[in-house]
Amino acid sequence: MKKYDHFGELLLDYRSFMQISQADFAAQLQVDPRTIQRWERNETLIKPNKEPDIAEVTLFPYQVIRNLNSPDPIPTYYDLHLRKYALNEIGVEMPDADWFRDQLDKKTERLVKINFEKDFDYLLRFMEMHRTLTNTMKTVIEEGIKIAPEINNILNDDSGYYAAHSIVLPITQEAYLKLRTKQMKDVDLQTSDLANYKSQELPIFFAFDITADCNENFYHIINPVIHFLQSLPNQEYTYCSIPYRHDNYELSEKAGLKIIWEDEKKNVEKKGNFSRRFIEGNFTEFLLSGD
Structure with a gap:
């Protein structure tokens, strides 16, 4: 910064x-x-x-x-x-992941559900800072939010202005494997790749875009995602992502998520100076380590 x-x-x-x-x-x-x-x-x-x-x-x-x-x-x-x-x-630096874990009981009234008519175009501008979204992908995001509204939110600041958002999509095992093996890019997801996580033996959630304007708001936007995941039956799930922000990746790594693949350095985007990685895991062990 x-x-x-x-x-x-x-x-x-x-x-x-x-x-x-x-x-x-x-x-x-x-x-x-x-x-x-x-x-x-x-x-x-x-x-x-x-x-x-x-x-x-x-x-x-x-x-x-x-x-x-x-x-x-x-x-x-x-x-x-x-x-x-x-x-x-x-x-400036992202706090240690332990700080996020120790704050999980804190709530905020600034968190709101995504309103498509009011918010969606604005959110797309943020997401398209890092990649181009087709109309098909926009539909996928919209449908994914409808399936799992609990983990797709907007956070406003104290004055009511946008501060953060989370876009987390429940996906099929087939889509997960394609992303994991680089057979498909995240922007190539189709509506058929979405899943009803309630009927999956092992739900899979793909964090398509989580962003915040400061560390405190990053905590507030990721908090409901973690609470939701930990409320799943037997706390069994797979959480995966291809972060476009280095701070997002750093926090995930500290929380125990593992790198499956990483782009070569020559493919690093000039503006971001950050190589894309596929990461996956489960937050249960990390959360229990604080007990």
Whole structure:
């Protein structure tokens, strides 16, 4: 993560990251290009009624905007690729997995079920930061959420703005084996690859996309997933994923999930600087180790 002292510096990095001009950025926000120039030079602050537009266009966490768009800005660490922030150096790194385990009894009222009409297009923008989704795949995600709504959620921040989401799909044994042996990519899943986990002897859940804008919210979005899995009969299940975020992978590894395959370094995406891996396992042993 990079430390930002002023909002203008973040806007400059954002345009460079997205490879867009001041004119194009101004058009997206429906402002004059000279306004973008003044913001980037820290000559003027963004008006409060324009902050929601900034969040909508850039996908910046609203907390980051509030911290930096101020007469007395609060220095904030931010990662443009992950869309993740921290208020200090301690919060930059993902906490040890034991911290997540020890906090599992904590609840939040900021967690809501995914509303397709209201939320789905916005969620797709986050997911498509890392891969292109076909219309078929979008249907798969929608149907998978309907099958297991308990583990597919959105987390809002204290002001009601988006902060995190979880997309976890119940899949068939056949689809799992194809993903595990690299015969199929995650974006090639079909609706026929979804399963009614309640009728499976060993339910299989594929974490297609779990993301959060800070470590605390990462905990709050993964918490209901773990609680759900541990409520299954005999706590028997397989949880698997191909993480697109290194922090997601690091937490899974610390919780006992194993790497089945990993892309060669030459295939690492430039923006993410993270090789894709297929990981799988069960959280039961990890959770019991804290007793």
